[in-house]
Structure formats: C-alpha cells, structure tokens
Amino acid sequence: MATATMGTRVPTQEIRQKKVWSWSQPWVYLVALVAVGVAVGPVLWVVLGGARTNPQFLTDPAGLPNPWNWGNYADILGGQFAQRFWGQLWTSSLIAIATTAGVVILGTSVAYAIARFPMRGTGALFSVFAAGLMFPATVGILPTWIIINEIGLVGNPLGVIIPQVAFALPTTVVILTPFVKAIPNEIEEAASIDGATRTSFFFRILLPLARPGMVTVGVLAFVGSWNSYMLPLFVLGAGGAPAHQHTLPLGVQMFTTQFSASMTSIMAFSSLALIPALVFFFTMQKYIVNGLAGAVKG
Amino acid sequence: MSTNVEVGEPRADTARGSSPALRPSKRKVRWFEVAGFTVPALVVYVAFVFVPIGFGVVMSLHDGSRIAPLNNFVGLDNFINIFTGGRMFGQPFFWDAVRNNFLIAILSLLLQGPIAIGIALLLNRKMKFRGIVRMLIFVPWIVSEVITGVMFQMLLMPNGAIAVWLERIGLGSIAGTQWLADIGTGGLTSVTFWTVMAVLTWKYIGMAIILFLAGLSGIPDELTEAAQIDGASWWQIQRKITLPLLGPTVRIWAFLSIIGSFQLFDMIWILTRANPTIVGMDTMATYMVQVGMSRDRVGYGSAIAVVLFVITLIVALTYQRFILNRDIGKES
Structure with missing residues (x-):
C-alpha cells in the first residue's frame, strides 16, 4: 500500500516544487535553523561543558572548552564515579528492558484474547483495560509505594518494573487490540486447517505479523521507563537503595545534589546518561513517530 | 486436538455446510487457553492499578504514616483540610x-x-x-x-x-x-x-x-x-x-x-x-x-x-x- 501511494506522490511533489513556494525558501531554512538551534543548543552546551574544567566554566560559562579536558568523562567512565555510573546504566537498562518485555508480552496476549476469542466478556475485558487510561501513575504513587514496601520490593528493581508494566498495560491493550483485529481471519482459518491450535497460532503466526504494533508499544514503554523519575524516586531513592542501584535519572539528580560544587562533572554525568537515550531514539525514530501517531488515531 | 474442534458448534456448521475446521472463530475456546492469555496480565493489572487506587481511597480517610497507613481514622477531615487549610506547618494553600x-x-x-x-x-x-x-x-x-x-x-x-x-x-x-x-x-x-x-x-x-x-x-x-x-x-x-x-x-x-x-x-x-x-x-x-x-x-x-x-x-x-x-x- 505504501509503495503504491509513494508512486503517485513523487511526480506531484516535483510539480509543486517548481510551481509555487520557492520564494520563501531562505526564510524556511532560517526558521528551521533557529528551531534546531534552540532544540539542540542546550544539549550541546552540556556535552561540551563536560569537557571543561571548573575554573574554565566559572570564568566563562558560555565558552568552548579551551583546552579540551577529558578528566570529567574519564572520572565517570573509569574513575571515581565509574561504579556508580555503570551500575546505574545497568539498573536503568534492566528496568527498561524488563518493563518493555512485560508490557509487550502481556499486552499482546490480552489483545489477542480480546480480538479473537469467540466468547462473551471480551468486550468487558477491553473496557476494564481502557478504564485504566483514567488512572495516571501519578495518582497511584503513594499507595503503590506502600504496597511495594509491604511486599518487600522497596530498593529492588522489580518494585519499579511491576508497577510500570501495570500502568503501561491500558495504553498497550488499547493500541494493540485494533492491530490484532486487523489481521485477516482467513490466516487463522488457514492455520487451523493445517492443525494449528490457538496457542501455536499465536506464537508462530500472530507474533511475527503483529510485530510493527508490538515494536511501537515496546518503544513507547522503553522510553517511558528510561526517563521515568517519580517511581524510581519512591521505590529506589526513598527506599534507600545504594547509589549504584539507582536508575540514571534518579542518579543524575542525586549526583547534582551531592556534587553541586563541580558543575562540569554534573555536565559530564548528564551527557553520558543522555547518550543511550539519544542513540535509542535515533535508531527507533521511525517507530516512535508512528507509535505516537497511531496512539492518537487509534 | 482436532476432536476438540469437531464438537465446537456442530449445528451452525452443518447449517452453513462447511466443515468445522474451516471456521476457527466458532471453535470452542478451551479454558486453559483463555486463562493463559488473559490471567497473567489481569493479575498484574488489577493488583498494581486497581488495588493501589482503591487502597489510596481508603488511606485518604486516615491520617496514617508510611509504616501504619491505616492508623487514625479521620473520615473526611483530610479533604476538609485540603480545601480550607492554611499555611500551618509551612504547608501551602x-x-x-x-x-x-x-x-x-x-x-x-x-x-x-x-x-x-x-x-x-x-x-x-x-x-x-x-x-x-x-x-x-x-x-x-x-x-x-x-x-x-x-x-x-x-x-x-x-x-x-x-x-x-x-x-x-x-x-x-x-x-x-x-x-x-x-x-x-x-x-x-x-x-x-x-x-x-x-x-x-x-x-x-x-x-x-x-x-x-x-x-x-x-x-x-x-x-x-x-x-x-x-x-x-x-x-x-x-x-x-x-x-x-x-x-x-x-x-x-x-x-x-x-x-x-x-x-x-x-x-x-x-x-x-x-x-x-x-x-x-x-x-x-x-x-x-x-x-x-x-x-x-x-x-x-x-x-x-x-x-x-x-x-x-x-x-x-x-x-x-x-x-x-x-x-x-x-x-x-
């Protein structure tokens, strides 16, 4: 489908470019340049700031590193802050990957049941999950904290993972159910003629077919988990987990409070905490954009 | 496996004149499949969304602490305090x-x-x-x-x-x-x-x-x-x-x-x-x-x-x- 529309679009775009709109091109580029500068400038400032020394920073906070000094970055990657940084990178990755896996596995299986099981109650099941959209995680944070404390998961990554999965399920089910419904019934009929049970159909045929939808919800869950601050603050921060078991956002905030005198170390730490997210974003950008668009249309 | 399919809904199938195996949507759903696909998600979801929300409502009627959240039942006092409370103890309006x-x-x-x-x-x-x-x-x-x-x-x-x-x-x-x-x-x-x-x-x-x-x-x-x-x-x-x-x-x-x-x-x-x-x-x-x-x-x-x-x-x-x-x- 996509290729078909592409085919018709290309020539019309060429016509349009020739005919109108060429007069404003310099302005378009100027506005785009300003927008990009505003968006990226502060981030660049932090990354470059990490390559400066504190005296350099204090004499000219807006300047460039002169000379370049990699000490701050070295301290974090292999020096006194290494255990903290790598520990937090590991914790953040563990929590984000486990959350994503949990959301995708549980969400897809429920969406399959809702979309395809011929029985009463699937509509009600959908409503139960859709109702969860009304309860943002913020509202449930205090009782969640106490429950996590009661079952002994405070300070444990699981105490962050499980509530994150639970609160991400409503969005996931709401996005995935129409997606599974759209997979033609004939495929399932054909599979069952070949002797596939529902379970084997799910694993061998539905999962590969539903992959784009799963990637979308997975990417959203991953980004949400990677950047989340409130739940880790309660479960890990207030729960008394040692610094190297914090997530990166929590770690950056704690680092800032603890080493507030060394601005350039804070900048280096923030930059390094930022890189994994940026790399993930640039590789997954297509899915993120599609996912957000789909979440709105669906 | 296939016997399960046969007993699905024989009447509807004969009426339509197609073999049961061709109509998977009419196949009987087995309880363990339903359970396998829905129960894990439901358990996590209910236990960590609905239970906390309900628990939060109950807590809001108490003036408890983290260790003893259900101590000291105060009814709607908390809500009255929220809307009428001043800067006592440094709490903002x-x-x-x-x-x-x-x-x-x-x-x-x-x-x-x-x-x-x-x-x-x-x-x-x-x-x-x-x-x-x-x-x-x-x-x-x-x-x-x-x-x-x-x-x-x-x-x-x-x-x-x-x-x-x-x-x-x-x-x-x-x-x-x-x-x-x-x-x-x-x-x-x-x-x-x-x-x-x-x-x-x-x-x-x-x-x-x-x-x-x-x-x-x-x-x-x-x-x-x-x-x-x-x-x-x-x-x-x-x-x-x-x-x-x-x-x-x-x-x-x-x-x-x-x-x-x-x-x-x-x-x-x-x-x-x-x-x-x-x-x-x-x-x-x-x-x-x-x-x-x-x-x-x-x-x-x-x-x-x-x-x-x-x-x-x-x-x-x-x-x-x-x-x-x-x-x-x-x-x-």
Whole structure:
C-alpha cells in the first residue's frame, strides 16, 4: 500500500516544487535553523561543558572548552564515579528492558484474547483495560509505594518494573487490540486447517505479523521507563537503595545534589546518561513517530 | 486436538455446510487457553492499578504514616483540610497548587500550540535536510525531565551561560534576573513561573510537532493540489484547508497536554530542587509528594491524590463532552 501511494506522490511533489513556494525558501531554512538551534543548543552546551574544567566554566560559562579536558568523562567512565555510573546504566537498562518485555508480552496476549476469542466478556475485558487510561501513575504513587514496601520490593528493581508494566498495560491493550483485529481471519482459518491450535497460532503466526504494533508499544514503554523519575524516586531513592542501584535519572539528580560544587562533572554525568537515550531514539525514530501517531488515531 | 474442534458448534456448521475446521472463530475456546492469555496480565493489572487506587481511597480517610497507613481514622477531615487549610506547618494553600496547574495547562496550549503548528507546517514542506531537521527538533522530547531540569538549572544560574549570552547581545539589563528565584508578587508576575513555562515548552513542544506532522501526513495531497490549480496561495491553502483538517489532531494533542499538565511533577521537582513551595511553584502532584513522602503523611497525601484524580477526570470529561465530541462522527 505504501509503495503504491509513494508512486503517485513523487511526480506531484516535483510539480509543486517548481510551481509555487520557492520564494520563501531562505526564510524556511532560517526558521528551521533557529528551531534546531534552540532544540539542540542546550544539549550541546552540556556535552561540551563536560569537557571543561571548573575554573574554565566559572570564568566563562558560555565558552568552548579551551583546552579540551577529558578528566570529567574519564572520572565517570573509569574513575571515581565509574561504579556508580555503570551500575546505574545497568539498573536503568534492566528496568527498561524488563518493563518493555512485560508490557509487550502481556499486552499482546490480552489483545489477542480480546480480538479473537469467540466468547462473551471480551468486550468487558477491553473496557476494564481502557478504564485504566483514567488512572495516571501519578495518582497511584503513594499507595503503590506502600504496597511495594509491604511486599518487600522497596530498593529492588522489580518494585519499579511491576508497577510500570501495570500502568503501561491500558495504553498497550488499547493500541494493540485494533492491530490484532486487523489481521485477516482467513490466516487463522488457514492455520487451523493445517492443525494449528490457538496457542501455536499465536506464537508462530500472530507474533511475527503483529510485530510493527508490538515494536511501537515496546518503544513507547522503553522510553517511558528510561526517563521515568517519580517511581524510581519512591521505590529506589526513598527506599534507600545504594547509589549504584539507582536508575540514571534518579542518579543524575542525586549526583547534582551531592556534587553541586563541580558543575562540569554534573555536565559530564548528564551527557553520558543522555547518550543511550539519544542513540535509542535515533535508531527507533521511525517507530516512535508512528507509535505516537497511531496512539492518537487509534 | 482436532476432536476438540469437531464438537465446537456442530449445528451452525452443518447449517452453513462447511466443515468445522474451516471456521476457527466458532471453535470452542478451551479454558486453559483463555486463562493463559488473559490471567497473567489481569493479575498484574488489577493488583498494581486497581488495588493501589482503591487502597489510596481508603488511606485518604486516615491520617496514617508510611509504616501504619491505616492508623487514625479521620473520615473526611483530610479533604476538609485540603480545601480550607492554611499555611500551618509551612504547608501551602492547596489552591495555589490548583491555580498553578490550571495556569500551566492553559499557557501550555497557548504557547506550544501556535509554535508547534508553525514548525509542523514548515517541516511538512519539501526542503533539503528535512529528515535531519525533524530528527533534531525532537531531541528535547527524548531528554529526560531530570536532565532537562538539571541542564536549565545550570544554564539559568546567576552569572551563568544565559546571563553571559544576554549581556553579549546587549540585554545586560535583564542578565541579572534570578530566573528560578524571583517570584514577584506570585502568579503571572512571577519570573520563575514564566521560566518554568519556557522550560516546559522546550521539553514538550516536540511531542506536539510529532503529532501535528502525523496529522498533516494524513491530509491528502489532492486537496492542496486542487486548491493550487484554482490559484490559491500557500497561506490560503494553509488557512482554509490544512488547518481545519488538522483540527482533530490539534484537539487530541490539547487533550493529552491538559492531562499531562495536571500530572506535572518531575520537571517542577527538579527545577525547584525538590522545594517548589519556596518559589510558589507547587502543583497538585508536588504537593502530594511533599506531604506524602517528605512529611510522611500518606493519608493526607492520598486525599490530595483523590482530589487530583477527580479534578483531572472532571476536566477530561468536560473536554470530551464539549470539544472532542465534534470529531467522533468524522473519525469513525
């Protein structure tokens, strides 16, 4: 489908470019340049700031590193802050990957049941999950904290993972159910003629077919988990987990409070905490954009 | 396995004259399959969404602590205190927080909406480097709230980078502004409030742009081409065709933005160094965390959460009733 529309679009775009709109091109580029500068400038400032020394920073906070000094970055990657940084990178990755896996596995299986099981109650099941959209995680944070404390998961990554999965399920089910419904019934009929049970159909045929939808919800869950601050603050921060078991956002905030005198170390730490997210974003950008668009249309 | 299929619904199958195996949707569902697919998700979901919410409501009727959340039943006293309580024990008026939430919600729409529509229209045009520009404009959206907050704290320091740049471009008179500590006479006269608004705009406008671009890509090229052939200028096309068709997307973005504004916590917490009260930047969520976590009054904090939920729900339902309703006919 996509290729078909592409085919018709290309020539019309060429016509349009020739005919109108060429007069404003310099302005378009100027506005785009300003927008990009505003968006990226502060981030660049932090990354470059990490390559400066504190005296350099204090004499000219807006300047460039002169000379370049990699000490701050070295301290974090292999020096006194290494255990903290790598520990937090590991914790953040563990929590984000486990959350994503949990959301995708549980969400897809429920969406399959809702979309395809011929029985009463699937509509009600959908409503139960859709109702969860009304309860943002913020509202449930205090009782969640106490429950996590009661079952002994405070300070444990699981105490962050499980509530994150639970609160991400409503969005996931709401996005995935129409997606599974759209997979033609004939495929399932054909599979069952070949002797596939529902379970084997799910694993061998539905999962590969539903992959784009799963990637979308997975990417959203991953980004949400990677950047989340409130739940880790309660479960890990207030729960008394040692610094190297914090997530990166929590770690950056704690680092800032603890080493507030060394601005350039804070900048280096923030930059390094930022890189994994940026790399993930640039590789997954297509899915993120599609996912957000789909979440709105669906 | 196949015997299970045969006994599915024999009558319907014979009536239709097709073999049972051809009609999987009529196949009997086995209980362990149903259970296998739904129970794990339901258990996690009910135990960690519904149970906490219910527990929170019960806690809000007590004045308990983290260790003993259900101690000291006080009925509706917490709620009465929220709405009538003054600055006793340094607690802010709840209404300050509510006012901040509403101001942030409204100003987010007014600031981000027009800028985002403008940038989205721009990026929707054919131009060189469009892919790279799109990607870079979304960078703030991927930077976590914490890093954004820490970054702007440092940029906005007294004698910090922003101050130096302002002086360099000849705005030395405002370079000495205490961006994060000048609250004026509160409300909209507070420099801090506008600084926070600016940071929020920087962080969340990328989300609006992504959504608007998705909406724009759904508008068929034929429409604008037809208008062009009829001699419409670029501005006329945008005003008369693109913007009205983008309406549904804008309304959904506004909905998400409003809900987000009411839940706002991270950015305020970081920008004010976990002490929003001093600079008059409390939101309902930061107030809840201060009371519930920092002061260990989880009952009172839960009551705030309940009020936050009810206010959000009322706003959401009102918005849906009066604004989103317009789109329902069109979209389906």
